[in-house]
Amino acid sequence: MKYTIGIDYGTESGRVILVNIENGDIVATSVTPYPHGVITGYLKNKALGKETALQVPQDYLDVLTKSIPEVIKNINPVDVIGIGLDFTSCTILPVNEELKPLCTIKKYETNPHAYVKLWKHHEAEDEAKQLNNNMQHEKWLSRYGGRISSEWMLPKIMEIANDDPALFDEIDLFLEAGDWVVSILTGSLTRNSCSAGYKGTWHKETGYLPNETLQKIHPKLENIYETKLAGAVKSTGTLAGNLTKEMSEQLGLNEGTPVAVGIIDAHAALPGVGVSEPGTLVMVMGTSTCHLLLSDKEVLVPGISGVVEDGILPGYYAYEAGQAAVGDLFAHFVKKYNTDFETLANEAKTLKPGESGLIALDWHNGCRTPYVDSALSGVLIGEKLSTKTYEIYRAILEATAFGTRVIIELFESNGIPITQVVATGGIPKKNTLLMQIYADILQKEITVVENDQAPALGAAILGAVAANAYATFPDAIEKMATKQSITYKPNKQNEQTYTQLFNIYQNLSKYFVHDTTIMHDLHNLKGENSQ
Incomplete structure (x- = not known):
């Protein structure tokens, strides 16, 4: 019997599951709450902005060292053939050239800009407005619905450049937290196409924004993709590298275990619930809701969070929209x-x-x-x-x-049909009233996946493909994805x-x-x- 490990990093905790690659059965689960939680209000007695949301990167490593040994305690580590990882995004942290987070260096430990900026950190709203105003006629902005969110990579980087230019100059790299963890596991820097595409303005054909565009946005952004955002972008689900000796000793796994390129947490739910082709809207319902949809064409839909080729599964354009409070x-x-x-x-x-x-x-x-x-x-x-x-x-x-x-009407009015709606996460499984209301208001059948660990399962599926346990994603999804569900039908009355x-x-x-x-x-x- 062979297994993969799926690691799901959320807002308050990290979840690790051990999955049988033959049938997708979840053999063991362990959840590690972040000891420092979400830092708001004050940082070491220093007042923070009202829209600040920070985290401590060591909390993410604690998930690995506590939960992975817990889920593998009853099996032989040699039977773990791959690791996959998802992470809530856009969550960024500044590091030095050794990938050491700046907040762990004594002289920066009271500086909020040296810490992880969580996805719901909204202090960069002014920077987002500046970016959008300067770029409103740029064609690339249409891929993101015509506006960049303050939650995304560039506004958060601009916030540091504006508030603390001296610190900005000392930062060697800005990394998505998911990419940082993967890089720690493998010992080599990897950026995932999902986060880079949806939150970092990367495009499969054209790459990142040209330097002249970056200079128009902010002078500190000049050459930033060759400097502080350097690193090859790899497709989600491909091989990022192999587990280092140091990390294998800490986790109890075999050195050289394949590690998949990361993915955004909500996006990992799509393979986790069994979706491998266009037409199905997946609602990942947690603190917020992320709406995901595959298509065989790229359409510039106003107001969405982005459309990325191969953003979730290879061969398809993946669309993201969302609601910030659910x-x-x-x-x-x-x-x-x-x-x-x-x-x-x-x-x-x-x-x-x-x-x-x-x-x-x-x-x-x-x-x-x-x-x-x-x-x-x-x-x-x-x-x-x-x-x-x-x-x-x-x-x-x-x-x-x-x-x-x-x-839904936004997508359909722009020529992207939705034939099925699938809901996943803890909320739809627990709140039957809510899901019936959704079915009645949408006037569509809603399939609720019984497994509320879909993102972690999706990450485990990515790990299986990266380890060559399956030749294609559809093959892996067919075998490993969640199959139990209930359906809510709309009340025509x-x-x-x-x-x-x-x-x-x-x-x-x-x-x-x-x-x-x-x-x-x-x-x-x-x-x-x-x-």
Whole structure:
């Protein structure tokens, strides 16, 4: 019996699974929470910006040294034939020429720019606006829906260049955290095509942005792809290298074990749930939702997060869109009202669509698709003194479903058909009310994959292909992907009311984006008064 290891790095913890390559059975699982969690508010008693989200890179190595020995304790390490890894993105860290994170060097340990900037670090919003304003007529920007997010590589690098140019000059490399871990495992620098394409402006045919374009964006970016972003880009799922002797001793694995090129966490879910061809929209639902879709053609769709050739599976263009607040919005609501999900769900189930008289916008962490603007905020319309907590909860569930419908209609209106919707992650498996609401609002059947470890399984599949256990991705996916699922069918009786509510949702969205500056004015006032 042979196995691969799938490593899934999320926002709060890392998950490691041991997978039987013959049938995809998950033999063992271990989760290691990050000891330092997400650093906000203060760093070593130093106040941070309100939109700052940092992490400590040693936490990622702890996942390897704690969880890998745990999952392989009952097998012979020689039977582990490959390792695959996914990572939440865009999560970047600055390192020196030895790949040592700057935050681990004493003179930088109180400097927030020396730490990992997590994907939801939004302090680079001004830099993103500057980039977008300077580049609005550039053709390459159309591949990313016409706007770059503050969550992405270049704005975060520009933030450091603006705030601390001396530190910027001392940084040898900026790395995606997933690429850093793979490089530590193999002893050689590798950048993955998924992160480079979606978050780093890389294109398979044209490569990175030309230097004259970079100079227009920011003078500090001159030659950055030959210097601080140097390193060959390799296709996701190919061989990055082999496990070093040092790391093999720490992990209890054989030296030379093949390690696959990394992938973004949500994107790894697509092979994990069994998708290997166009037409299926995969919703990876966690703290945020990532919407992924394969196609045999490249279309420049406004407002999406990107289209990358071979971005997930070779031979296809892969599209990404997303919603910035889903699971963390629900969790925030439960904490705010000091209640629990089960109570809310039981009460919210009694409501008919539209009965509460409420509608919400789900922009509590900004809007990713289609407006790509982290300064946008949540809205609740229709609340009265008689409004119940569970009525607001249902309106928030519906709002996230309306946000997904916007994304589906965006793709379909641009000639990219969606014949099937698949949902994965812990939320769809647990929240049956939510998934029925999605089916009713989308008026499409939704298949919920029973396995909530799809990204880790997808990473393990990449590890199997990189180790040549399978000749092609379709072969590996057919054997190893999750097969258990349940299906939610749309209730036609709710279609008309939800269409009315969706039209209201769209009108509200257009008003706050195009007809007023209220949200940006409030965001700016908040920033001014927090200094």
